[in-house]
Amino acid sequence: PKKIVIQHETKDELQKMAVTFNRMIERLEDNLEKQKQFISDASHELKTPLTVIKSFADHLLRRGIRNEADALDAIETIHSEATRIQKMTERFLDLADTESGNHLEKKSLDLVALCQSIIKQLKSAYKREIDLHFAAPSIKVIADELKLKQAIIILIDNAIKYSTDKIDVYLNVNELNTVIKVKDSGIGIPDYEIKNIFERFYRVDKARSRETGGTGLGLAIAKNIMKQHHGEIKISSTEGVGTEAELFLPKS
Ligand code: ADP
Numbered sequence: 001p002k003k004i005v006i007q008h009e010t011k012d013e014l015q016k017m018a019v020t021f022n023r024m025i026e027r028l029e030d031n032l033e034k035q036k037q038f039i040s041d042a043s044h045e046l047k048t049p050l051t052v053i054k055s056f057a058d059h060l061l062r063r064g065i066r067n068e069a070d071a072l073d074a075i076e077t078i079h080s081e082a083t084r085i086q087k088m089t090e091r092f093l094d095l096a097d098t099e100s101g102n103h104l105e106k107k108s109l110d111l112v113a114l115c116q117s118i119i120k121q122l123k124s125a126y127k128r129e130i131d132l133h134f135a136a137p138s139i140k141v142i143a144d145e146l147k148l149k150q151a152i153i154i155l156i157d158n159a160i161k162y163s164t165d166k167i168d169v170y171l172n173v174n175e176l177n178t179v180i181k182v183k184d185s186g187i188g189i190p191d192y193e194i195k196n197i198f199e200r201f202y203r204v205d206k207a208r209s210r211e212t213g214g215t216g217l218g219l220a221i222a223k224n225i226m227k228q229h230h231g232e233i234k235i236s237s238t239e240g241v242g243t244e245a246e247l248f249l250p251k252s
Pocket residue numbers: 154158159161162163184186187188189197198202203204205209213214215216217218219220243
């Protein structure tokens with residue numbers, strides 16, 4: 001789109017309007033560029049599992065079931081790649097849902113109870129030791145329960161994927177924020193990568209992330225969720241030592 005240029009003799013007010021208008025256009029152009037990039041990245045991510053599914057299905061169709069064990073292997077691969085696509089598309093929807101700032105269903109909730117139930121669920125699913133430490137028996141926050149839960153799960157999920165020892169979750173309150181900290185003693189993240197990990201689809205080690213079922217979208221979603229709550233997410237890490245991921249929820 002053409003930008004508006006206003007001659008110097010025009011009134012101040014009009015000049016200001018033109019500046020605002022030009023900024024709006026720049027923002028729209030920037031958003032459009034990001035959308036295009038997302039579609040291109042998402043298609044690229046879907047392409048690999050789809051190619052695998054197609055080639056295994058082609059093979060089964062062409063050759064029929066000559067050997068039952070081979071056929072079962074093929075079907076298992078098709079199933080796991082389809083599961084991956086399903087997970088990815090769910091993540092795409094989550095990302096889209098958290099991209100805009102307006103549909104939060106905020107209410108008062110007890111963070112201790114919420115984390116206890118999340119940890120119980122994850123412990124039984126992954127058979128890992130996850131300890132919860134809280135500064136008070138009840139910590140009230142105003143938040144969208146499902147979204148906050150999703151952000152916390154993303155952090156604990158990452159700790160599970162990228163470490164093998166026990167995981168600690170700390171709930172604290174300071175003057176400005178309620179802080180949820182997830183600490184692991186896993187592989188860690190190199191310093192120069194920290195700035196990248198919140199980017200959509202970015203993974204430090206693509207093969208490892210893929211192996212553990214990662215999509216590279218978790219932290220982008222968690223960051224959006226914290227932004228929707230006017231909060232923040234911070235990650236500090238030492239390679240080979242471990243990672244601390246923190247969610248800051250401003251006190252209302
Ligand atoms: P993924 O689905 O790949 O885990 P995320 O967006 O959640 O995607 O994280 C982006 C990348 O950041 C991961 O692929 C991984 O390389 C790195 N990462 C995130 N959390 C941790 C952690 N606790 N320990 C080590 N690396 C991590």
